[in-house]
Each structure stands twice: as C-alpha cells, then as structure tokens.
Amino acid sequence: MSVYELxxxxxxxxxxxxxxxxxxxxxxxxxxxxxxxxxxxxxxxxSQFAQLxxxxxxxxxxxxxxxLALVLIYRATEVINFAQGEMAMLTTYIxxxxxxxxxxxxxxxxxxxxxxxxxxxxxxxxLIRPVQQKxxxxxxxxxxxxxxxxDGVVIWIWGGDPKxxxxxxxxxxxxxxxxxxxxxxxxxxGVAIGxxxxxxLFFQFTKLGLAMRxxxxxxxxxxxxxxxxxxxxxxxxxxxxxxxxxxxxLTEPSQFVLTPTMMQPILIYAFAAAVLGGxxxxxxxxxxxxxxxxxxxxLGQYGGYLQDSAxxxxxxxxxxxVVLLVKPSGLFGRAAVRKV
Amino acid sequence: MPLLELEDVVASxxxxxxxxxxxxxxxxxxxxxxxxxxxxxxxxxxxxxxxTVRRTxxxxxxxxxxxxxxxxxxxxxxxxxxxxxxxxxxxxxxVENLKLGAYVRRGSIKSDLDRVYAYFPWMGRRRxxxxxxxxxxxxxxxxLARAFMQKPRLLLLDEPSLGLAPIIVSEIFTIVRELNQExxxxxxxxxxxxxxxxxxxxxxxxxxGTVALHGPSEELQQHESxxxxxxxx
Numbered sequence: 172m173s174v175y176e177l178x179x180x181x182x183x184x185x186x187x188x189x190x191x192x193x194x195x196x197x198x199x200x201x202x203x204x205x206x207x208x209x210x211x212x213x214x215x216x217x218s219q220f221a222q223l224x225x226x227x228x229x230x231x232x233x234x235x236x237x238x239l240a241l242v243l244i245y246r247a248t249e250v251i252n253f254a255q256g257e258m259a260m261l262t263t264y265i266x267x268x269x270x271x272x273x274x275x276x277x278x279x280x281x282x283x284x285x286x287x288x289x290x291x292x293x294x295x296x297x298l299i300r301p302v303q304q305k306x307x308x309x310x311x312x313x314x315x316x317x318x319x320x321x322d323g324v325v326i327w328i329w330g331g332d333p334k335x336x337x338x339x340x341x342x343x344x345x346x347x348x349x350x351x352x353x354x355x356x357x358x359x360x361g362v363a364i365g366x367x368x369x370x371x372l373f374f375q376f377t378k379l380g381l382a383m384r385x386x387x388x389x390x391x392x393x394x395x396x397x398x399x400x401x402x403x404x405x406x407x408x409x410x411x412x413x414x415x416x417x418x419x420x421l422t423e424p425s426q427f428v429l430t431p432t433m434m435q436p437i438l439i440y441a442f443a444a445a446v447l448g449g450x451x452x453x454x455x456x457x458x459x460x461x462x463x464x465x466x467x468x469x470l471g472q473y474g475g476y477l478q479d480s481a482x483x484x485x486x487x488x489x490x491x492x493v494v495l496l497v498k499p500s501g502l503f504g505r506a507a508v509r510k511v
Numbered sequence: 512m513p514l515l516e517l518e519d520v521v522a523s524x525x526x527x528x529x530x531x532x533x534x535x536x537x538x539x540x541x542x543x544x545x546x547x548x549x550x551x552x553x554x555x556x557x558x559x560x561x562x563t564v565r566r567t568x569x570x571x572x573x574x575x576x577x578x579x580x581x582x583x584x585x586x587x588x589x590x591x592x593x594x595x596x597x598x599x600x601x602x603x604x605x606v607e608n609l610k611l612g613a614y615v616r617r618g619s620i621k622s623d624l625d626r627v628y629a630y631f632p633w634m635g636r637r638r639x640x641x642x643x644x645x646x647x648x649x650x651x652x653x654x655l656a657r658a659f660m661q662k663p664r665l666l667l668l669d670e671p672s673l674g675l676a677p678i679i680v681s682e683i684f685t686i687v688r689e690l691n692q693e694x695x696x697x698x699x700x701x702x703x704x705x706x707x708x709x710x711x712x713x714x715x716x717x718x719x720g721t722v723a724l725h726g727p728s729e730e731l732q733q734h735e736s737x738x739x740x741x742x743x744x
Contacts (some may be wrong), residue, residue, distance in 0.1 A: 187571070355688065365550050378610070378614070381603075381607055381611060382611070382614060384689060385600055385602065385611055386609075387601055388602050388603070389598075389602075391563070391598070392593075392594075392598040392599065392600060393583075393611070394563075394581075394582040394583040394601075394612050395561060395563070395585070395586065395592050395594060395598055395662065396581065396586050396612060396614050396615070396657075397583060397585070397586030397587050397614050397615035397661075398583060398611070398614055401582050510738060
C-alpha cells in the first residue's frame, strides 16, 4: 500500500469517527456498558465488592479531574504539562496555609480555586506564551522546569515533612443495605464530578466556552472571527489549574497527609487515564480516570498475585500498553490526522 | 472616500516577497474581483488586509489605518475574511460555526440564525452535525453563512470556487451577489476569471505581486492579454 493510499484511508476513517459526537466507537461503548453491568452485578452479589467499587470511583474521580486538566492543556498547547501534578500540590499547600491563618476548610477551598485560576493564567502568560510559537520541545522543557521550581519552593517554604489538614467531609460512614460508604468517598465523588460537570456546561453552552474551544482547535481561524486567542489559551490554563487544585484538595483527605510528593503517583495515573481516553477527548479522560480507579481498587482485593500494592503502578501501565497496542488513539480518540 | 484602500503594500513570507507594492481601492457597495495566476499574490493581498501576513504600506478601511491592528481586531471593525481553505472549525458543529461568526456582535443573533436556516434548510436540519462532515460545496456555503452572521461591511473571499463543481460554483456566486445586495462590499479573489468578471463590476489583475491591469469588468473581458491568459479564448 502506498503512503498516499494509507493517508487516504486515515482521512476517511477520520471523517467517519467525527460524525459521532462522543468520539467513542460502538465496540468501546459496548465494552463500557458491559463493565457497568459487571460492576452492578458484582455489587449486588457482594457488599465488599460494592464498597471497593464506590471507593474506586472516588479515587478514579480524582484521577479524572487531573486527567481532564492534562487534556485541556494538551488541546490548547499540544503538550503534556508535566508540572500539572506539582501545580496541584502547590495549590493544596496554599489551602493548607489559608486554614492555618484561620479560614474554615471550605472558605480556604474556594479561595484556593480562585488563586489557582489566577496562577494558571499567569503561568501561561509569563512562561508559556513566549515559547508557544517556538517549538513543542520548548514548552515541554518549560513545564519540566516549572515542576522542579515548584518542588523546590514548596520544600523551602513549608519543609518536606508531612502536614495535616482538617478533614473536609468528617469521618462518618453510611450503611446502605450492608454496604458501608464513607462520607469522604461520597464527598470526593460529588466535588470532582460536580467540577467536571460545571466545566462541561461552561464549555458547551457559553459563548466564552465556545470561543475557548475554537481557539484551542484552530487558532488562526479563531482570530479571523475576532476571538482573542491568547487570552482564551490563558483562561484554559486557569481552568486546568483549578481542576488540578480540586484534584490536590481531594487527594489530601484520602491520604490524610500533605507532602511535596503526594501528587506524583496521581499525576502518573492521570496521565495513564488521559492517554487511555484519547488525549484530545475530555469525556474520554474522565471515563478512563474513573475506570482506572475502580480497576485498581478491585485488583488490590481480587488480583491474586497482582494485589500487592507495589504492583499497582506497573499493572496500570500494563493495561495502558495493551490498550495502546490494540487502539493507539485511545478509547475515545479519533484516528489522528495531524494538520501539517 | 473608498471603503478599502491599499497603498503601495509590500508583503513577504520570511525572506520571500509576495507583494511588491500593490495599490487598489474598493468603493462601498461594490463587488471587486482580484484575478491572477498561481503565486501572483491574490491570497496575500487579502491576508495583508487582515494582518495575517507581514506587510508594510498603508491600508485604510473606512478612512482608518489598519497598519497596527492585530488580526483578531479586524473582525470587530467590520471585515469578514473567508480565507483559503474556508477557515471553518471542522471539529465543531454547524450551529457552533455560525455562532462563532457572530462572536464580535452584541445582542441577540437568533433572528439572523433563523434567516440562515430559512435560506439553507439543510443547515437547520443538520445544525448539530460537525462542519468537517460536510461536502466541499456545503462547507463553502457554511463559510458564507458564517460571514453573514458577522454582519460585516466588507467581505473578503478567497477562491470560493476552488474544487467545486460548476453548478455549485454558480450557486455560491448567487449567494455572494445576494450578500452584496444586503449592503456588503465584496472583494473576491479568483482563478476562475470567467465567472469572477461576470460577478464583479471592477477587477484587478495581479502578476507576480504587482497590479498589471485594472478597470471595469467589461473592458477587461475585451482586453487581449486577459482573454488569452485567463479566459482562454
């Protein structure tokens, strides 16, 4: 097959998948439905299974918010922001500092989201914008530099020892027909999914959201209709940083401590989820994040030899590898035809 | 006073000069064609107006200099540019593309959306489909409809006939004429000189980055070199 034939086939596949608005193909949707049925049946059959599923969803919704942050920035800058986890960690320390200064947890929470938004916009304007046109590798290097700067600054200000924050959701546990569900899990799911939902509504139904999507997809065309593209990309970084802050703030109660390294494994799971979902698909990253959370949690209990917690990360990557071999564009991605 | 005036405009892509000092003027309400072979600088002339190419020289729109206006401010001044490749958002739906056309407008756009759907019933029926799934002719119509949503005073069209079947091309040009009758001044760049000279009252012929000829379309149609080079008889 000649190169041209191959390109032609890719292009046709591209148009075909674009017609479906979710980006997910029939086999993938089938797989997801089967997984949901499996989880429901399992939960009815065993209350332990149900508990593990719920806490898996909670863990996964944290992966999902950070994965969505990665996808938002990837769509706008075509680069994985390696500093996303550290930015989330820094914002969580800021929340911690605000509670030390006497703010209640939720006041600190929302104040932190505001600070995160301004911080994200500033990072894009000051650090990313000057290199945006240069090369992708330049942006990658800036993001890695940002990662180590944040790491250094956090340890310099707050030290490397673990910190403790008030628990946002309390320690109570609900029992629903023999299934124990902690309020922390429910709160985590609610806040993470709520944030994702609000962002989705914003992008889908507001003029500003539409302009932001247009800027990320086709900057040159967006300029011609009068969209201030640089401002839109900066707002995108702001929203991504807010999502990261949510992920960081929700990671803290499940780990009970705040450390400079707390977001590193989360970032890797989020990265796995983002790739699994197709990197350019916000919905894909959220679904994949939640699925990964459930999968790892169930594996920890029923995985036989694989249930050793030391194997969590390798197993996650093995799954990722298999998916990428079978379906390189991810579960929700479209076959890539890059603009040249 | 002309609506659009270019005076000695020089433009270049990196070290390569594409325009070597072009001057042209467009009266309000006119349709002006810009003709020429590949590489003559037709596309660059439009890009010079919307500042999407590096250029020097004076460009005035309604008496106001565009020299320092960035590309993203041009739409708000009342200029719609349908560029090469149409500049649509293939990953977004038809209705989202139309809404982006009206991005610089304030107030309700519903009545104009309804007008678009009344004129192109298929656009209304398929408003949730992605622009990338449309045929070439449909995409060109969407690009024109999006320009209409912007309600510009000046419409810049880059090769609207490119790659389309003759019957679709004549439909496209009918739409352009109707937009003009609504009060939109039109500058249309074309390789298809035949159809462009029928549409436009005046035309400019470019050759390697300079204006070789300009005048009323009837005169150019009779002109020996235009006939030989562009009309083929």
